[in-house]
Amino acid sequence: MISFEKSVGAVVFRKSDGAVMYLLLHYPSGHWDFSKGHVEKGEKDDDTLCREISEEAGITDLIILPNFSTQIRYFYRAGEEEKQKRKTTGKSANVMKKVVYYLAETKTKNVKISPEHIGFEWLGYKDALARVTYKNGKEVLKKADKHLKSVL
Numbered sequence: 001m002i003s004f005e006k007s008v009g010a011v012v013f014r015k016s017d018g019a020v021m022y023l024l025l026h027y028p029s030g031h032w033d034f035s036k037g038h039v040e041k042g043e044k045d046d047d048t049l050c051r052e053i054s055e056e057a058g059i060t061d062l063i064i065l066p067n068f069s070t071q072i073r074y075f076y077r078a079g080e081e082e083k084q085k086r087k088t089t090g091k092s093a094n095v096m097k098k099v100v101y102y103l104a105e106t107k108t109k110n111v112k113i114s115p116e117h118i119g120f121e122w123l124g125y126k127d128a129l130a131r132v133t134y135k136n137g138k139e140v141l142k143k144a145d146k147h148l149k150s151v152l
Contacts, residue, residue: 001092002075008048009036010104011144012059014122020148022128022141023111025056026119031133034140036099045069049102057120058112062104068147071100072136103144 011034012023024032037052039045046064053059078086078093086093111120123131125145132138 002094002096003086003092004096005098006039007036007097007099008039008045008052008102009034009099010049010053010062010064010102011141012053012057012062012104012106013144013148014106014109016109016122019124020145020152021122021124022145023057023059023106024121024123024128024131025113025117026121027116028118032121032131033133033137034101036101045100045102049104053104056114056116058110059106059108061106061108063106065103065105065148065151067151068103068144069100070140070143071098072140073098074136101140101144103147 013020015021023035025035026032035053035056037048037056039048043051049064050062053062073096075094075096078095083093109122113120121131125141129138129141132141
């Protein structure tokens with residue numbers, strides 16, 4: 001059995017002295033990625049995006065840019081702790097995940113990370129591309145940066 005789930009995230013950026021800086025979060029498993037989270041019942045994508053970034057980074061002044069979204073899909077098997085939680089709700093430990101990413105601007109520089117993370121960095125495009133751990137995350141950043149350059 002496979003559970004199908006949807007999450008929403010954002011490539012969050014801010015402008016600093018004319019440069020675009022991207023927010024990356026450091027996860028306890030060691031990887032660097034963008035903020036994202038599960039869509040809760042009754043939520044629209046922009047509601048999920050704003051809630052997750054507020055919870056994970058303390059950012060509440062997001063402006064979601066129009067005309068940009070991209071998605072990734074991946075499969076994973078839940079680890080022991082998540083597996084037990086999933087079992088109590090009747091969900092499979094085998095998960096097919098779709099994550100829809102948007103592009104969002106903030107003026108906030110000071111990030112307040114949640115206990116879900118162990119750090120964060122604001123990085124320029126080249127440094128952010130080097131720091132993002134997974135190939136699909138790198139592709140999301142490439143698309144977001146290309147779009148941003150076309151509208152700025």
